[in-house]
Amino acid sequence: MKALLMLLCIFLPALPLSAHPHVFIDAEVNVETRQGRITALESQWVFDEMFSAMVLMDYDTNRNGRIDAGEITALRKDYFDYLGKSSFFTFVKSGKNTIKFAGAVDFMPNVTGGRLSYVFRLEMPQAVPAVGADILVYDPSYYSSVKIIRASISGDGGKELAAGIGVFPAVRYYFGQVSPDAVTIRNKK
Amino acid sequence: MKKYVTLFIIILAVIALYKVLIGSSGQNLFGLITKTQGNIRDMIVMKAALYREMGGYAQIGVIMLFSFLYGAVHAAGPGHNKAAVSAYAVSGGISGVNAAAIGALSGLFHGVMSIALVFVLYYLTKMRLSFAIEHYGSTVAAVGSAGLVIFGLYLFLSTFRQRSQKTERNMLFPVIAGMIPCPATFTVCVFFLSMNKPVLALTSSMALTAGMMVTTALAAFAAGYAGEGALSAFAGRRLLISRISALSLSFMGFLLYFLY
Numbered sequence: 001m002k003a004l005l006m007l008l009c010i011f012l013p014a015l016p017l018s019a020h021p022h023v024f025i026d027a028e029v030n031v032e033t034r035q036g037r038i039t040a041l042e043s044q045w046v047f048d049e050m051f052s053a054m055v056l057m058d059y060d061t062n063r064n065g066r067i068d069a070g071e072i073t074a075l076r077k078d079y080f081d082y083l084g085k086s087s088f089f090t091f092v093k094s095g096k097n098t099i100k101f102a103g104a105v106d107f108m109p110n111v112t113g114g115r116l117s118y119v120f121r122l123e124m125p126q127a128v129p130a131v132g133a134d135i136l137v138y139d140p141s142y143y144s145s146v147k148i149i150r151a152s153i154s155g156d157g158g159k160e161l162a163a164g165i166g167v168f169p170a171v172r173y174y175f176g177q178v179s180p181d182a183v184t185i186r187n188k189k
Numbered sequence: 190m191k192k193y194v195t196l197f198i199i200i201l202a203v204i205a206l207y208k209v210l211i212g213s214s215g216q217n218l219f220g221l222i223t224k225t226q227g228n229i230r231d232m233i234v235m236k237a238a239l240y241r242e243m244g245g246y247a248q249i250g251v252i253m254l255f256s257f258l259y260g261a262v263h264a265a266g267p268g269h270n271k272a273a274v275s276a277y278a279v280s281g282g283i284s285g286v287n288a289a290a291i292g293a294l295s296g297l298f299h300g301v302m303s304i305a306l307v308f309v310l311y312y313l314t315k316m317r318l319s320f321a322i323e324h325y326g327s328t329v330a331a332v333g334s335a336g337l338v339i340f341g342l343y344l345f346l347s348t349f350r351q352r353s354q355k356t357e358r359n360m361l362f363p364v365i366a367g368m369i370p371c372p373a374t375f376t377v378c379v380f381f382l383s384m385n386k387p388v389l390a391l392t393s394s395m396a397l398t399a400g401m402m403v404t405t406a407l408a409a410f411a412a413g414y415a416g417e418g419a420l421s422a423f424a425g426r427r428l429l430i431s432r433i434s435a436l437s438l439s440f441m442g443f444l445l446y447f448l449y
């Protein structure tokens with residue numbers, strides 16, 4: 001019995017050592033389509049109140065409860081641009097290919113109800129067929145926990161295609177403990 | 190022979206249990222811990238908003254209670270010295286009670302290091318706190334991780350000289366292990382500082398630290414208790430078990446250095 005307890009105590013907690021997550025993000029994804037192919041993704045991330053308070057304390061320098069034009073540059077430099085190393089937490093699976101993003105455009109932070117949000121756009125480096133594509137949104141380091149709460153399709157595929165949200169079990173990260181949320185695109189019929 | 194077959198079966202059972210507990214994302218124990226953490230954080234935020242409107246000691250008490258719970262649940266997830274303390278306890282044949290004390294101390298330092306870092310940076314620097322915490326926190330964590338690597342190697346080498354566990358070592362270990370700051374404690378502390386409530390920042394983060402101490406102590410107690418039994422059951426392999434535990438401590442420090 002003691003030996004079992006010993007092994008349990010060593011093996012069960014002996015998992016990834018860096019305690020996570022510390023930031024919680026609610027994500028919305030809008031998939032832009034043209035001629036049946038994904039051309040861009042528009043994302044909105046809403047951060048939890050605690051993280052929002054921490055960031056606002058540093059970057060809302062005039063304490064007006066908003067990130068003004070003069071404050072966006074510093075915020076973007078310290079808390080957004082570096083996400084390019086992690087593909088802005090967004091990965092598109094099309095067949096066996098995984099498309100990543102090195103840059104984002106139209107970055108705009110907002111504050112609503114004390115919660116910081118980011119809106120930004122990711123242009124696809126190459127357009128991929130929309131049907132059967134999966135858009136995964138997750139932080140590979142799991143410092144942030146991302147939950148997709150809404151997904152939509154715009155462009156000429158908006159009427160024929162449907163976007164579903166679910167867990168993508170084929171991808172496991174953070175030492176195989178977590179699978180990310182994903183938007184899956186299928187034909188409506 | 191029977192002993193080794195039993196051990197083999199136990200290892201298989203642990204692996205099977207691991208698969209069940211960790212198996213599918215979001216529905217497993219790890220997912221439950223993550224979700225519960227998020228819910229408790231939301232409660233702290235809600236109570237903080239109530240306190241801002243109404244004030245009162247009752248609200249402070251409730252905030253501290255939820256902070257304690259957050260710390261306890263947060264430490265149940267990976268990364269709060271449970272495995273490191275367990276490995277240390279087994280390598281040194283430390284009793285369950287002593288291991289619990291060491292675990293609690295390491296939890297205390299883990300939280301206090303973060304609180305101290307936040308307050309020092311907040312009051313003594315004009316740097317952006319979030320940026321400074323990340324920068325200096327990473328530096329302190331690297332030092333702590335390197336400390337764990339060296340400490341584990343020292344314990345490993347000590348087994349060749351068959352030195353008994355010394356009290357000084359038992360006091361040093363929690364300091365080294367606890368040097369790695371806890372981002373959750375940062376976040377709660379900074380959250381209340383952003384509300385201009387430094388006393389609440391201190392008390393809630395200390396309550397969170399207390400929660401972490403309880404969880405770490407419980408895990409350490411189980412490891413120490415089980416370790417004693419394993420070391421006596423496998424008396425002929427006592428040194429081997431101690432050495433493996435010491436090396437695993439170094440390995441954890443090594444992993445942590447690159448993960449943080």
